[in-house]
Amino acid sequence: MSTISTISLLVINPNSSASVTAGLREVLIPPPGVHLQFYTGPSNAPPSINDTTTGVLSAAACFADIQDKGLIERYDGFLVCCFSNHPLTHLLRENTRKPAINILEAAVSQSLLIGQRFGIITTGTGYKYIYYNDVHNFIGASSERFAGLVTTGLGVVELREGDRQHIEAKIKEGSVKIAQKGADVIILGCAGMAGMEDLVQQGVVEVGLEPVRVVDGAKAGVQILAGLARLAT
Secondary structure: OOOHHHEEEEEEEOOOOHHHHHHHHHHOOOOOOEEEEEEEOOOOOOOOOOOHHHHHHHHHHHHHHHHHOOHHHHOOEEEEOOOOOOHHHHHHHHHOOOOEEEHHHHHHHHHHHHOOOEEEEEOOOOOOHHHHHHHHHHHOOOOOOEEEEEEOOOOHHHHHHOOHHHHHHHHHHHHHHHHHOOOOEEEEOOHHHOOOHHHHHHHHHHOOOOOOEEEEHHHHHHHHHHHHHHHHO
């Protein structure tokens, strides 16, 4: 059992794209006395998680690999870096009493504490009603504090490996749309968006809207998970 000075957390990228993990590694700073280890899904996991099918496939591939490597026994807590009610979160919870959370849960929790209404900017196209269900299920009810969601049309891997000018334009455009829906807190709704807080804030201010606060679920998750892991030790 770990002590306060030796909390060790496993930051899990459940897809097989190493560039997404690299983006997380660049921006996540552990609290004092906490060590972060980063994990990328195995080669048989999907390169990105876009729907229920790829979510389930990634969870199965990662959970088998995590079990084979004995990682559940090795770490004090687990952060699943997929912005969804990812099934790996629940597989981990069923198989350990150690804390396991995903970045959607962490982002919504922080947003409710720092603003009046939160909105989400995410990848893909069209309206992703699964996110509305995920937020509803986590909060436990529909809430006027959820301003809604805007998709950017960008792919998960594209966020890390695509044309930067195009990505920045789409992130700013999406940020303006969700701020216009009444959000004073904007959540980065994808692990691939790690480190893009400034882009969101710039996009909103450049069109003359009130400044917003931006929540990165991975950053929020590290802080929340560290506290939960300390309570559990």
